[in-house]
Amino acid sequence: MEKNIMIVGVGGQGTLLTSRILGGIGDNDVKLSEVHGMAQRGGSVVTFVRYGENVREPIVEEGQADVLIAFERLEAMRYINFLKADGVLILNDIRIDPITVLTGVDKYPENIVEKLKKNHKVVAFDAMKIANDLGNARVFNLIVLGVCAQFMECSKEKWLEVIEKTVPAKTIEINKKAFLTGLNLK
Amino acid sequence: MAKKLMLGNEAIARGAYEAGVKLSSAYPGTPSTEISENIVKYKEIYSEWAPNEKVAMEVALGASISGVRAMASMKHVGVNVAADPLFTASYTGVNGGLVLVAADDPGLYSSQNEQDTRMVGRSALVPVIEPADSAEAKEFVKIAYKISEEYDTPVILRTTTRLSHSQCMVELIDREEREDIPYVKNTEKYVMMPAKAKKRHPIVEARMDKLAIDSCNMPVLNRAEYNDTKIGFITDGIAYQYIKEVLPNASVLKIGMVNPLPKNLIMEFASKVDKLYIFEELEPVIEEQVKSWGIKAIGKEIFTKQGEYSANMLRKEFLGQEIIREDLGNIPGRPPVLCPGCPHRSVYTALKQLKMHACGDIGCYTLGALEPLATLDTTICMGASISTLHGMQKAKGTEFIRDWVAVIGDSTFLHTGVNSLIGMVYNKGVGIVMILDNSTTGMTGHQDHAATGKTLNGEVTNAINLQTLCRAIGVKYVEEINAFDIPALKTAIKEAQKRDTITVIITKSPCVLLKSNHFTTKCIVDTTKCVKCGACLKPGCPALSKNDDGTIKIDPNMCNGCGLCMSLCKFGAITEVKA
Numbered sequence: 001m002e003k004n005i006m007i008v009g010v011g012g013q014g015t016l017l018t019s020r021i022l023g024g025i026g027d028n029d030v031k032l033s034e035v036h037g038m039a040q041r042g043g044s045v046v047t048f049v050r051y052g053e054n055v056r057e058p059i060v061e062e063g064q065a066d067v068l069i070a071f072e073r074l075e076a077m078r079y080i081n082f083l084k085a086d087g088v089l090i091l092n093d094i095r096i097d098p099i100t101v102l103t104g105v106d107k108y109p110e111n112i113v114e115k116l117k118k119n120h121k122v123v124a125f126d127a128m129k130i131a132n133d134l135g136n137a138r139v140f141n142l143i144v145l146g147v148c149a150q151f152m153e154c155s156k157e158k159w160l161e162v163i164e165k166t167v168p169a170k171t172i173e174i175n176k177k178a179f180l181t182g183l184n185l186k
Numbered sequence: 187m188a189k190k191l192m193l194g195n196e197a198i199a200r201g202a203y204e205a206g207v208k209l210s211s212a213y214p215g216t217p218s219t220e221i222s223e224n225i226v227k228y229k230e231i232y233s234e235w236a237p238n239e240k241v242a243m244e245v246a247l248g249a250s251i252s253g254v255r256a257m258a259s260m261k262h263v264g265v266n267v268a269a270d271p272l273f274t275a276s277y278t279g280v281n282g283g284l285v286l287v288a289a290d291d292p293g294l295y296s297s298q299n300e301q302d303t304r305m306v307g308r309s310a311l312v313p314v315i316e317p318a319d320s321a322e323a324k325e326f327v328k329i330a331y332k333i334s335e336e337y338d339t340p341v342i343l344r345t346t347t348r349l350s351h352s353q354c355m356v357e358l359i360d361r362e363e364r365e366d367i368p369y370v371k372n373t374e375k376y377v378m379m380p381a382k383a384k385k386r387h388p389i390v391e392a393r394m395d396k397l398a399i400d401s402c403n404m405p406v407l408n409r410a411e412y413n414d415t416k417i418g419f420i421t422d423g424i425a426y427q428y429i430k431e432v433l434p435n436a437s438v439l440k441i442g443m444v445n446p447l448p449k450n451l452i453m454e455f456a457s458k459v460d461k462l463y464i465f466e467e468l469e470p471v472i473e474e475q476v477k478s479w480g481i482k483a484i485g486k487e488i489f490t491k492q493g494e495y496s497a498n499m500l501r502k503e504f505l506g507q508e509i510i511r512e513d514l515g516n517i518p519g520r521p522p523v524l525c526p527g528c529p530h531r532s533v534y535t536a537l538k539q540l541k542m543h544a545c546g547d548i549g550c551y552t553l554g555a556l557e558p559l560a561t562l563d564t565t566i567c568m569g570a571s572i573s574t575l576h577g578m579q580k581a582k583g584t585e586f587i588r589d590w591v592a593v594i595g596d597s598t599f600l601h602t603g604v605n606s607l608i609g610m611v612y613n614k615g616v617g618i619v620m621i622l623d624n625s626t627t628g629m630t631g632h633q634d635h636a637a638t639g640k641t642l643n644g645e646v647t648n649a650i651n652l653q654t655l656c657r658a659i660g661v662k663y664v665e666e667i668n669a670f671d672i673p674a675l676k677t678a679i680k681e682a683q684k685r686d687t688i689t690v691i692i693t694k695s696p697c698v699l700l701k702s703n704h705f706t707t708k709c710i711v712d713t714t715k716c717v718k719c720g721a722c723l724k725p726g727c728p729a730l731s732k733n734d735d736g737t738i739k740i741d742p743n744m745c746n747g748c749g750l751c752m753s754l755c756k757f758g759a760i761t762e763v764k765a
Contacts, residue, residue, distance in 0.1 A: 042522055074518065097731050
């Protein structure tokens with residue numbers, strides 16, 4: 001598998017865990033890059049996963065992502081230039097206001113999804129709502145990952161095996177359920 | 187052979203394990219923290235958190251002198267704190283191998299400056315080794331120990347944020363159990379008084395000269411990859427990967443030992459390529475030396491001294507590929523914020539209401555500098571809040587700092603803030619020092635420290651009582667107040683402002699992200715009572731936002747029930763419910 005994946009979101013949403021599961025399904029060479037420290041505190045966060053024969057740089061740069069996973073609408077907009085022309089954006093279609101919007105300094109842009117759809121393939125859905133229906137809002141990222149899996153060459157069994165190894169022991173079942181919900185989402 | 191996907195920092199820890207290291211000491215700091223957090227998993231290595239990096243370096247040096255392999259790890263600015271023992275450890279040399287891991291932060295992901303540790307190595311006359319991915323990081327740690335013992339020198343292993351926080355496959359091999367090297371008293375080597383140190387200096391210079399020659403024949407570290415010789419690159423660290431990504435056919439001299447530079451190898455490489463580029467992040471450390479040898483090269487004329495490098499830089503420069511960016515209009519920024527339920531938000535709300543100025547420090551509470559709290563006037567380095575306030579008071583008089591405070595975290599206070607407070611007491615200073623005690627080292631991901639009662643490996647230990655400590659130093663007025671009790675905080679600050687001496691106010695409330703912190707309540711809004719005044723929004727809690735009609739809503743998934751917004755609502759529109 002040769003693929004560049006980029007995950008963007010808001011600090012605290014679980015981008016790290018998601019990228020680590022993605023890292024686990026690699027068949028040949030794989031590299032991951034993460035963000036720790038200050039940006040994790042509610043800021044805009046980015047992680048990268050690259051698969052290939054011999055991966056060199058650990059990051060995905062502008063114009064190089066096959067898949068852009070966005071956990072929030074504004075973050076999708078911020079990083080859309082990283083997507084290749086034929087790449088796909090998988091969007092958890094929710095709004096989290098940055099502090100600048102909360103305080104009235106900035107306005108949250110309107111019609112983001114419509115704008116992004118003009119030039120890109122976009123799969124948008126509200127994973128938070130689905131996760132809430134499953135009984136745990138925190139597993140929304142596994143639903144998003146399940147949808148992402150629809151675009152990846154990796155068996156369901158392998159995914160579940162990696163999820164089991166990566167998530168906290170107490171949450172294995174709900175995370176698997178969330179992943180499968182995403183995988184089967186039409 | 188077992189293989190594992192590993193963070194750069196995890197691989198460095200593994201390298202220490204495989205190299206037979208027996209002691210590790212560190213102070214947490216992004217991007218270095220996970221080194222210790224992984225070393226502690228190896229029971230064969232004694233590992234600890236030191237109160238600061240100078241202590242960590244000295245502990246590791248002591249272990250080395252006693253005859254075992256030892257490691258100290260820290261972020262780049264921590265190296266400044268550890269510089270005193272480092273520069274003289276260069277003179278003493280080692281007994282057991284000694285490696286200092288320094289994690290630089292090009293791009294300032296979580297730092298107050300962008301300094302380049304390679305220059306510290308040059309200045310301290312200490313070898314600097316730099317890997318380009320996790321697999322190399324593990325291997326280079328082991329090489330660093332060999333060089334340390336063979337050349338009788340501490341060695342700096344330099345990493346950067348991108349390397350420390352990237353993962354790639356690493357081969358695991360067994361630990362090399364090593365006999366301790368016997369300790370023999372040798373005052374000529376280890377007592378660095380002037381007469382003895384004077385004799386050590388030429389030995390150190392000779393060691394570095396020898397290494398510069400020998401490192402031309404260390405192909406695992408310094409490697410010339412000859413391909414198309416029309417252009418050649420000299421590079422180090424992660425920058426190497428960007429060249430291989432974009433220009434796989436270019437010739438590359440990959441420098442793994444950046445201090446001292448392998449001069450002869452560089453001269454040879456330069457003579458074989460038509461056009462020579464030097465591609466190094468941050469300062470022109472390699473470039474200036476290479477140019478001083480009369481070699482023509484292009485470096486900082488076209489490549490920046492700031493931030494991280496990228497493959498796209500090379501695509502643009504060498505392939506003429508420009509990024510075409512879609513214009514989607516204004517995209518609001520998303521700076522980091524204090525978490526919902528963070529006790530610092532409450533403290534800053536009190537300070538803001540009193541219109542106070544604040545000398546800040548290093549930690550999550552640095553975020554109090556940003557809108558809407560915007561309370562901080564300064565942020566310099568670990569411990570500086572107290573001493574900068576003291577400097578202002580001595581320079582401009584007490585009236586100048588009546589409406590000022592110093593704010594510092596518990597871990598930062600024990601790091602170097604305590605020295606500043608000693609200076610303030612000793613010199614009859616006046617001012618208000620607020621220790622924002624959240625019972626952890628927060629920003630770096632919740633490490634224990636000397637006041638939490640737990641060691642790095644989770645053992646129960648003595649917990650320094652900050653109140654008792656401040657009193658012992660000689661501070662007469664020391665108060666501990668719940669960080670969420672804004673009226674009490676304001677009263678205490680107003681009382682302290684009247685005093686012509688030092689007041690320490692310890693605001694006590696655990697970090698909201700601590701696993702031991704359980705929340706039993708959440709806040710909800712009764713929109714029929716909400717008058718849309720916006721008072722609850724002033725502290726900038728990310729869990730709060732406005733409905734379309736202007737009333738307030740609280741995201742139940744984000745709210746941690748701290749009650750700060752509730753305490754600010756004069757209309758009873760916000761109440762607490764069981765979570």
